[in-house]
Amino acid sequence: MLERVMHLLPSELNAVFERIPLRVKEQVEEIRIREGRPLEIGTGEGYWFVGLNGELLGRPQEAYKPSTETCRRLLERVTNHSLYAMEEELRRGYITVAGGHRIGIAGRTILEGGAVRGIRDVAAFNLRIAREVVGAAAGLLPKLLDMNKRSVLPALILAPPQQGKTTLVRDLARAVSSGAWGHPAAAGWPARKVGIVDERSEIAACVRGVPTFNVGPRTDVMDACPKAEGIMMMLRSMSPEVMIVDEVGREEDADAILDASHAGVAVIATAHANDAGDALGRPALRRLLEEGAFAVCVELRRSESGIATRVVPAAAAGRAPAAREPTAAKGGGAFG
Structure with a gap:
């Protein structure tokens, strides 16, 4: 896992991470770099501070503390030495790099007319390492089948951050667009045309418009496009049967999703909840939920056996919880 982002790190950070035990390197999902403060990593098993010699520490006092110069060079690397070209990403508080890895940033904001125009004096970074898990949705997809339409039900997938939402919808796109329905009753069903609106370039990890993750043979991607606009563009140009979007929650997102659902498109969306x-x-x-854009809600949690889910009819949202069931192989959720 860690080697996927090593090229982004300044040499002094690389030297520290080279000394981390191999087993931990393979499990790293998140790196938190804060100027003058302890270096921290996260895996599916928890968080640790990191010492100068790569040792994992429970207490921050002895951890390695990145310098101002180290953080400056890191910012130059992740923006490809062009802060101006990345102005829009900086304004939103994150940068997505090739491979679908997202780098959150924090620092002093620049205001214009009462709105955030950008961030300067960047002093904190959160590198979230993306990975592809083919089969992550194998346990969930059979529960989302629409037997009448021989397709998939519109679904709202809910979880707090880092529970596996993005990993899951990426694999749903692959399965639906390749006809890998995973249910005897669906044998012989045709694969469906899938449209992904990938505002943060995390689901498909496109490079120059071409997905680098396996999102299936009948999937089209609108990359780095605001969700509301991307949904409408997909409807007009690519005639998707299933639409997948990540992290919805704005009113304009709701308007576009309702338009898609009224057009007969099954929307699968994720949200933080x-x-x-x-x-x-x-x-x-x-x-x-009240206007019927989704047939079901799927609640996710990371577990030792993979991604545990609870699927409920959207009409029953908010009722007493039932037990969640594991739906993926161990390690199925890299981040969400």
Whole structure:
């Protein structure tokens, strides 16, 4: 896992990470680099501070502390030495690099007319390492089948950050667009045309418009495009039967998803929420649920056996919880 982002790191950080035990390197999902403060990594098993010699520490006092110069060089690398060219990404607080890895940033904001125009004096980075897990959705997809339409039900996938949402929808795209339905009753069903609106370039990890992750043979991707606009562009130009979008929650997202659902497209969307009850507390998600844009809600949690899910009818959102069942092989959720 770690080797996928090593080329982004300044030499002094590379030297520290080279000394981390191999077993841990393979499991790293998140790297937190804060100027003058302890270096930290996260895996599916938890978080540790990192010492100068690669040792994993529970306490921050002895951890390696990246310097101002180290953070400056890191920013230059992740922006390809052009802060101006990355102005829009910096304004949103993250940069997505080739491979679908997302780098969150924090620092002093620049305001213009009361709105954030950018971030300067960047002093903190959160590198989230993307990975592809073919088969991650194998346990869930049979529960989402629409037997009448011989396709997939529109679904809202809910979880807090880093529970596996993006990993899951990436594999759903692959399976649906290749006809790998995973259910005896669906044998012989045709594969469906899938459209992905990948605002953060994380689902498909496109490079110059071409996906680098396996999202299936009948999938088209609108990359680095705001969700609301991308959904409408897909509807007009690519005639998808299934639409996949990540991290919805704005009113304009809801408008576009409703338009897609009224056009007969099954939308699979993810959102940050602990469960369906929490989703009802977000106005745009409540509207989508109440107006029938989704047939089911899927609640995710990471577990030792993979991604555990609870699937409930959207009409029953917010009722008493039932047990979650594992739906993927161990390690199925890299981040979400």
